[in-house]
Amino acid sequence: MIELEGLTKRFGSKVAVDHLSFQVRPGIVTGFLGPNGAGKSTTMRMMLDLDNPTSGTVRIDGKHYRDLQEPLKYIGALLDAKAMHGGRSAYNNLLCLAQSNRIPSGRVDEVLDMVGLSAVAKKKSKGFSLGMGQRLGIASALLGDPEILMFDEPVNGLDPEGIHWIRNLMKALASEGRTIFVSSHLMSEMALTADHLIVIGQGKLLADTSMADFIQENSRSYTRLRSPQFERLRDVLHQEGFTAVETAGGVLEIDGATTEELGELAARHQVVLHELSSQRASLEEAFMQMTAGSVEYHAHSDRDPAAEPPAVGAGWGETWNKPGSNDTEGK
Amino acid sequence: MTSPATPQDRRQAPETGLLSFYESPIPIRPATLGDAIASEWTKLRSVRATVWTLGVMVALMLTLGVGTALLLAANDTNLAGEPALALGLFGVLLGSLCVITLGVLTIGSEYSTGMIRTTLTACPSRARVLAAKAIVFFSLVFVITTVTATVVAVFQTVILSGTVTASGGAWALATVGVGLYIAGLGLLSLGVGAIVRHTAGAITIMIGVVLLPLVLAPFMFADALRGVQRFLVEYSIPNQLSALYGTTMTSTGPSAWEPLLVMLGLVAVALGGAVALLNRRDV
Ligand SMILES: Nc1ncnc2c1ncn2[C@@H]1O[C@H](COP(=O)(O)OP(=O)(O)OP(=O)(O)O)[C@@H](O)[C@H]1O
Ligand SMILES: [Mg+2]
Numbered sequence: 101m102i103e104l105e106g107l108t109k110r111f112g113s114k115v116a117v118d119h120l121s122f123q124v125r126p127g128i129v130t131g132f133l134g135p136n137g138a139g140k141s142t143t144m145r146m147m148l149d150l151d152n153p154t155s156g157t158v159r160i161d162g163k164h165y166r167d168l169q170e171p172l173k174y175i176g177a178l179l180d181a182k183a184m185h186g187g188r189s190a191y192n193n194l195l196c197l198a199q200s201n202r203i204p205s206g207r208v209d210e211v212l213d214m215v216g217l218s219a220v221a222k223k224k225s226k227g228f229s230l231g232m233g234q235r236l237g238i239a240s241a242l243l244g245d246p247e248i249l250m251f252d253e254p255v256n257g258l259d260p261e262g263i264h265w266i267r268n269l270m271k272a273l274a275s276e277g278r279t280i281f282v283s284s285h286l287m288s289e290m291a292l293t294a295d296h297l298i299v300i301g302q303g304k305l306l307a308d309t310s311m312a313d314f315i316q317e318n319s320r321s322y323t324r325l326r327s328p329q330f331e332r333l334r335d336v337l338h339q340e341g342f343t344a345v346e347t348a349g350g351v352l353e354i355d356g357a358t359t360e361e362l363g364e365l366a367a368r369h370q371v372v373l374h375e376l377s378s379q380r381a382s383l384e385e386a387f388m389q390m391t392a393g394s395v396e397y398h399a400h401s402d403r404d405p406a407a408e409p410p411a412v413g414a415g416w417g418e419t420w421n422k423p424g425s426n427d428t429e430g431k
Numbered sequence: 432m433t434s435p436a437t438p439q440d441r442r443q444a445p446e447t448g449l450l451s452f453y454e455s456p457i458p459i460r461p462a463t464l465g466d467a468i469a470s471e472w473t474k475l476r477s478v479r480a481t482v483w484t485l486g487v488m489v490a491l492m493l494t495l496g497v498g499t500a501l502l503l504a505a506n507d508t509n510l511a512g513e514p515a516l517a518l519g520l521f522g523v524l525l526g527s528l529c530v531i532t533l534g535v536l537t538i539g540s541e542y543s544t545g546m547i548r549t550t551l552t553a554c555p556s557r558a559r560v561l562a563a564k565a566i567v568f569f570s571l572v573f574v575i576t577t578v579t580a581t582v583v584a585v586f587q588t589v590i591l592s593g594t595v596t597a598s599g600g601a602w603a604l605a606t607v608g609v610g611l612y613i614a615g616l617g618l619l620s621l622g623v624g625a626i627v628r629h630t631a632g633a634i635t636i637m638i639g640v641v642l643l644p645l646v647l648a649p650f651m652f653a654d655a656l657r658g659v660q661r662f663l664v665e666y667s668i669p670n671q672l673s674a675l676y677g678t679t680m681t682s683t684g685p686s687a688w689e690p691l692l693v694m695l696g697l698v699a700v701a702l703g704g705a706v707a708l709l710n711r712r713d714v
Contacts, residue, residue: 126453145548145713145714148548148552149551149555150548150551150552150713150714151713151714152711152712152713165555166555166556168555169461169462170459170460170461170462171552171553171554171555172552172553173455173457173459177552179545179548179549179552181545181548182544182545183544183545183546183547183548183549184544184545184546184549185474185478185540185541185544185546186544187478187479187480187540187544188474188477188478189477192473192474192477193546195473195477196470196471196473196474196477197470197549197550197553199466199469199470199473200462200466200467200469200470200550200553200554201462201466201553201554202460202461202462202466203457204457207457240549244455244457245455245456245457246455247453247454247455276453277453278453
């Protein structure tokens with residue numbers, strides 16, 4: 101169980117994390133969602149006592165992180181950036197961590213086996229691919245067999261098989277009664293793994309809800325209409341009391357009406373229809389709508405970002421964020 | 432999705448015991464400074480920089496120390512009146528640059544690779560991490576320097592037999608004393624590395640600390656600066672090392688074991704400052 105209370109972090113004049121209060125509970129996967137620069141990594145670093153909060157507190161099972169004697173046995177973490185010495189073998193990188201927490205060295209072989217790195221255990225970790233590096237990071241998180249696990253964008257750089265593996269791993273870990281806290285900017289990814297959802301934007305808490313509730317509230321269904329008699333259709337809909345929203349390309353979207361109703365209505369008024377279809381907004385769109393007001397780094401293209409295939413997009417989010425954030429901040 | 436995250440769950444969660452927490456089969460035994468030391472030893476022995484820097488230092492000390500002795504023996508130079516064992520100085524002076532590099536790298540590479548985050552996540556006590564690093568690094572450098580210096584001194588005495596004699600005190604200074612001083616210099620570098628968090632920057636600073644006083648001193652010929660000049664020369668690291676070998680550039684200034692006290696003071700300030708900063712700063 102992790103408890104945050106009024107957690108705030110300021111970098112100069114920039115408020116990266118703004119009075120965050122929430123709890124991460126055991127036995128489930130809690131998704132931590134927010135657009136680039138929302139403050140997810142900063143929050144996680146403060147949970148691990150790497151960054152000092154400007155104000156507020158984090159408690160792990162009621163204790164401050166610094167008061168944990170062998171922290172790896174309580175909480176394992178995978179951070180966003182590479183955090184291993186490349187000149188050291190995978191085995192030695194893990195061994196020195198194990199020793200500092202009095203974890204038997206046999207456990208190092210175990211976790212290397214779990215993440216599928218046994219074959220390269222003696223290889224220097226700087227030669228590792230992005231995915232292998234990620235697996236090594238996950239191995240270090242699992243080292244102390246902790247009851248709390250924290251992953252900052254774990255699917256970053258993993259291939260589809262790796263993504264599948266990590267999804268199942270997180271679920272399996274949670275089902276053993278562990279607390280799993282995982283960040284992402286991909287709603288679709290979270291919908292598959294998380295049971296609970298915490299959404300932040302510009303450091304502020306936007307939602308703290310169960311995944312089931314979020315899906316129920318946010319998956320809007322509507323009907324799409326296209327007609328060569330656009331004006332007439334709009335007037336007819338208005339007369340009959342439907343609220344139609346105009347979108348690009350002469351498309352009308354109507355909430356709260358069935359396709360049957362609308363089709364019959366068009367027939368009655370003899371309006372020609374080129375399209376009559378029932379639509380469901382994706383969770384990704386719901387997420388973007390929720391965070392729309394708090395997205396810091398917009399792309400300068402008007403292509404729909406939701407249309408991107410999630411697995412491919414995930415790998416790149418990190419890398420462009422870092423230089424991009426500097427530019428935008430003008431520091 | 433079968434989600435256990437129902438509103439009811441939420442209310443129950445804070446009361447521990449209602450939900451089954453995960454219990455690891457791995458036994459929890461309290462970790463101590465000893466465990467941190469074991470960890471730091473693994474780190475130090477598993478990177479190539481350690482072998483390289485210390486290997487080069489040993490090679491420099493041996494070749495220069497034994498080499499000069501052989502040269503002098505071949506030329507039948509008269510060394511009467513010269514302090515014995517002093518021929519080891521050149522090798523140690525150059526070797527100290529290797530120790531500086533390794534001292535800075537011991538902490539600097541943690542910052543440049545990002546390993547420091549993992550290290551401090553595993554051991555949140557900054558003081559313990561730094562103490563473990565200091566103990567491991569100091570011991571390693573002390574043993575290697577002392578052993579090498581002893582080997583060099585024995586060779587020199589054998590090669591130049593008859594020409595040089597040295598007292599027991601001089602022997603202790605030129606072996607254990609030099610080992611302690613060089614290991615202390617390494618600790619100072621480690622402290623500076625932790626403060627600066629930048630490998631190249633910290634190495635540059637340390638090389639400046641070693642060389643600058645001797646480079647600056649000749650320019651202070653004005654009478655008012657005479658005192659400063661003498662201070663710079665006397666307390667320069669090369670001169671203090673010479674003092675351990677019994678050959679100083681000046682007749683005043685630290686002699687015998689005094690350079691070690693000066694070094695102890697510097698190390699205490701650097702490491703104390705590093706712990707204070709590490710406690711305050713974001714990683
Ligand atoms: N060390 C730092 N110094 C100054 N500003 C920082 C620092 N670390 C983070 N920030 C700023 O804080 C904000 C939050 O950054 P953070 O990395 O926590 O976001 P994030 O939610 O993890 O984003 P992403 O999804 O891209 O990983 C950003 O605007 C960033 O520029
Ligand atoms: Mg991040």
